[in-house]
Amino acid sequence: SCPYNKPDFWHHRLVDAQNVISPGPVHSFMREMDIFFGYGKVLEGVPRAGSMGLLLFGLSGIVILTFTLRYTFAKRKKLPAPVAEPAVPVEAVTPAISRKEKPARVPVLGKSLTVGLRYLAYVALVVAFVVGMTSEGKDYESMVRAKFKGQKLTKVNDDPVVFHLGEKGDGPGNYVLIQEGQGYGGPFVLGIRIMEDAKVHEVIPLDHKETPAFVRKIQDAHYRDQFVGKHVADDFIVDVDIDAVSGATITTMAATEAIRKGAHLAAVEKFKLEQKWKKV
Structure with a gap:
């Protein structure tokens, strides 16, 4: 009956502490060394x-x-x-x-x-x-190909990096815009799939160096489905038109920021829309 004997009690306390304490240089250095010596997650397409x-x-x-x-x-x-x-x-x-x-x-x-x-x-x-x-350039193409096997992939822009899926002129435009974010334990890479209707159709986690428990929050379909169907000129603000995810506040806010930045870049550069969204 004592709450201190329950495993969930200590797990939640640890998560709360990690959300309060922002990652410092020592934490980031230790994660980098873990990855270098093989204890962390090895990224696909990102060399050590x-x-x-x-x-x-x-x-x-x-x-x-x-x-x-x-x-x-x-x-x-x-x-x-x-x-x-x-x-x-x-x-x-x-x-x-x-x-x-x-x-x-x-x-x-x-x-x-x-x-x-x-x-x-x-x-x-x-x-x-x-x-x-x-090591400056990451192999984004390999990351996207791993998610869309068998589809023709063409790089159409360098900054931001944008790939076109399928044959040009074959149906509506199908683009994947690459954005990076900095989570609690390390960086991550997202692909934002945008069609010619200027709406987000999918958010794809491509790679990460984030803490596994936190990255699962942004990989969860409940979080990613919030962006599906949103117009590229929407606000994309946590607690305004996007729900926050408890237990991984830093990581989910960073992911939302990356998606917002990518969508708004597409709104201005691809669809030539005027800025009407709220600034954060």
Whole structure:
């Protein structure tokens, strides 16, 4: 009879705490490391290049720091004791004696090891740069193809990314507009299916790095069906024309924001409509 002995009691307390505490950099970093080492969900079409780049940058930073310390803490050779000046005219002293010799440095690391670390640092920086550049673009096409197998897919726009489904001129226009959002535990990718009637016909979760318990809320048909049939110029505001979902407030609000942004982009750029919706 004691409520503390019921599993649901602690589950709901945990969900409440996660909704109150916004994700910080440490939380996001730990999720990224989980995904990199294979404990999290591996995204379809999204390489782990972000984590690899972070790891390579860290490695190159350690190597460069070691190389810098080699000079900072190098020991200096002791200069020989001063020798009494010879009893000769100053003019007879050679210029080599009049110049002060700089103290030599004794390398802490071996010469070959130092050179190797230097080249390793350069290579790590170059590889990290290349990996970072190649990881910028996500493979949205593979994500959409996985959901619409057997249908012809044509990319018709880059910003925002829009795909046309089926043959051009074959029936009404059938488009999938790609939008991303930031949930509680990580980003997610949605496809918004819009027809020539300027209405939303489907919301398709394509990929995510979100906490599984939260992403299930936006994958639920009850949440996604709220958008079906809505005009692209509608407001799409939580608690106004869209119902909130308890237990995943941050994630569902982020998903609604992504859908609203995509629909309004289609309203302006595709259907050439004037803005009449409420600003959030």
